Amino acid sequence: MPEVTAFAPGHPSWAELASPDPEGSGRFYRALFGWYSYTLTVGDLGEYEIFTLGDVQGPEVAGMQALADDSGTASWTCYFRTDDIPATLAAVRDAGGLETMEPTDVADLGRMALCSDPDGADFALWYPYNLKGAGVVDEPSAMLWVELASRDIERARRFYGQVFGWRAVDRDYYDTVYTDWKVGDWAVAGMVSMEELWPPGHPPHWTPFFWVSDCDASTARAADLGGRVRIPPTDIKPCRFAIVTDPTGARLGLVTPTTDVQAERSRP
Template identity: 55%
Template structure:
């Protein structure tokens, strides 16, 4: 499989899961995607689980850590690459976003900060150390895109365009989906919360990671057998056949089978 050497600034480079039950979540994603993993223990950060593809020595695809507070909701966090965390945070604040967690290093893996846009959709910044980000993308069982659900699409275009230099392309079809691009490379999408609300995806702006699969319907059925709850049923779109679900601890994710070339 092709492995990533580096991620460009502004690219969705990493995702990690906050869960109240590490063992349960590890078992679920092992069954759903065939992920393996290993645990890093650091004095300042505690345990951090690294999911890998293929076997325990395979490329890194995602991370996982335990929720520090059981009253918090489980969630996936999308990380975007930056060469200067503090400079990007300054731009985020200038554009109306907020810093939620100040920059800090996770051992020698990299420097991160947690922030949110003007509507409150949270995301993280990542400046790599020894962990450059996902070691493989756009392959089965790895992250292939991220999508933002929001109320004000125009404001989102302006905010992320200023922060990360993204541009947009409109997709035709029944769903009003805007494609985010970094240069000419598509990296994700933008959808209206109004379209998602009937499916129980809530009213709060949020980011959702998409993981590539070879068969969307089979992946949804497999996830349901291991405790996932369907939110948006398998649907055909320009990006392929995709579905959105809540995993057994309530974190939202999507799976997508790209169209045949």
């Protein structure tokens, strides 16, 4: 699709990796997706890596920073656009979620806050200054989708509906019910129930999915680069997808959408 000029409130706008080994993670993602990157110094937050598509001057696709301390876990965080961070944080608290990091300016890029939903799944809010979010989405090597794995899908439906105004629509994508969340007619995110296939102690979480031209080849490439395959390439109605973890353990999805979905997601 054309490069993004703005994101509407409630839409996923950015994905950010927290890594214990930024240098190694950078090599992995550059090799897997063909990304380039450059480093910014962002005040008290230190160095921040911006991944780009095409070349180092290309549109931004994701960010990366080092884990704040050794006790943290490597992970991707999904950011959602808001026009009013204090109001959205109030909605998070009213709906039973938590504010886990108070609003913070990220240099001149934007203002962010970290939250968790009532089941403990982390996500972030983004109010843009000079970085609207991803410069391109819904094309190969860029983010296509974000998905919540939840142990209480009814509570999650209530929470995200209250916070972002999302409308839940059930789909038969898997052998169980899958939830699409919509803003108007546009599907902005999905949700899958954490049933018996998940380890008992595995926490609820958000996962970003990146478009790849060949799911099988990209999954094999991720394994060759030191990642682990958690769900092998699998066909469902809208796509062929796989779940992998990178060499540091951060979880992400690889997805090759069907022709119909490609046409739908190519709309501005």
